[in-house]
Amino acid sequence: QITLKQSGPTLVKPTQTLTVTCTFTGFSLTTPGVxxxxxxxxxxxxxxxxxxxxGDGNKRYRLxxxxxxxxxxxTSKNQVDLTMTDMGPVDTATYYCAxxxxxxxxxGQGTLVTVSS
Amino acid sequence: DIVMTQSPDSLxxxxxxxxxxxxxxxxxxxxxxxxxxxxxxxxxKAGQPPRLLIYWATIRESGVPDRFSGSGSGTDFTLTISSLxxxxxxxxxxxxxxxxxxxxxxxTKLEI
Numbered sequence: 055q056i057t058l059k060q061s062g063p064t065l066v067k068p069t070q071t072l073t074v075t076c077t078f079t080g081f082s083l084t085t086p087g088v089x090x091x092x093x094x095x096x097x098x099x100x101x102x103x104x105x106x107x108x109g110d111g112n113k114r115y116r117l118x119x120x121x122x123x124x125x126x127x128x129t130s131k132n133q134v135d136l137t138m139t140d141m142g143p144v145d146t147a148t149y150y151c152a153x154x155x156x157x158x159x160x161x162g163q164g165t166l167v168t169v170s171s
Numbered sequence: 172d173i174v175m176t177q178s179p180d181s182l183x184x185x186x187x188x189x190x191x192x193x194x195x196x197x198x199x200x201x202x203x204x205x206x207x208x209x210x211x212x213x214x215x216k217a218g219q220p221p222r223l224l225i226y227w228a229t230i231r232e233s234g235v236p237d238r239f240s241g242s243g244s245g246t247d248f249t250l251t252i253s254s255l256x257x258x259x260x261x262x263x264x265x266x267x268x269x270x271x272x273x274x275x276x277x278x279t280k281l282e283i
Binding site: 087091093101106116154158161163164 | 211274
């Protein structure tokens with residue numbers, strides 16, 4: 055059974071860096087065609103894809119946020135991390151990790167991150 | 172970017188009746204790499220994460236009731252709920268994973 059679970063801070067201060075972790079089970083992120091990514095949803099707003107990483111290590115980012123985002127994977131721990139720098143109030147959102155290619159596109163339950171001083 | 176357009180934006184259907192939601196992509200999402208339409212449907216209830224219903228346009232996810240079905244190919248897709256149940260009240264959205272950036276439909280609010 056495939057599962058994904060996000061973890062990380064629920065509150066960050068403006069200008070701080072956010073790191074959220076996706077821990078998954080039921081598949082391996084070593085297969086070239088398999089990808090895991092991050093999507094966010096501000097309260098009451100639309101979904102926005104942020105980044106993804108493939109089993110072969112290739113990475114892709116949302117162009118408008120590319121300078122602030124870093125995605126990494128640790129295959130030994132079955133984890134994918136997303137780092138976002140210079141957080142601001144507009145980044146308040148629920149952050150989801152999800153399978154993005156190669157397997158059924160299952161999502162985690164999300165983690166709500168609030169940016170406030 | 173591929174634009175995903177759903178119709179209608181909202182829909183009211185009686186219990187036991189059929190509900191149909193459409194999703195149109197601005198370009199094909201059929202990938203010759205995997206020979207599949209890279210289109211998924213999700214259900215999102217208030218305060219909950221999206222639940223995968225259908226992937227590769229027509230494949231029902233394990234555990235999803237068989238009243239949910241997906242159809243279509245290329246650029247035009249449909250999610251059908253054959254007999255609406257009370258627990259189906261939710262927002263439904265489509266998503267393409269054919270190309271980066273991954274993009275989503277704006278959502279269809281389904282009510283009874």
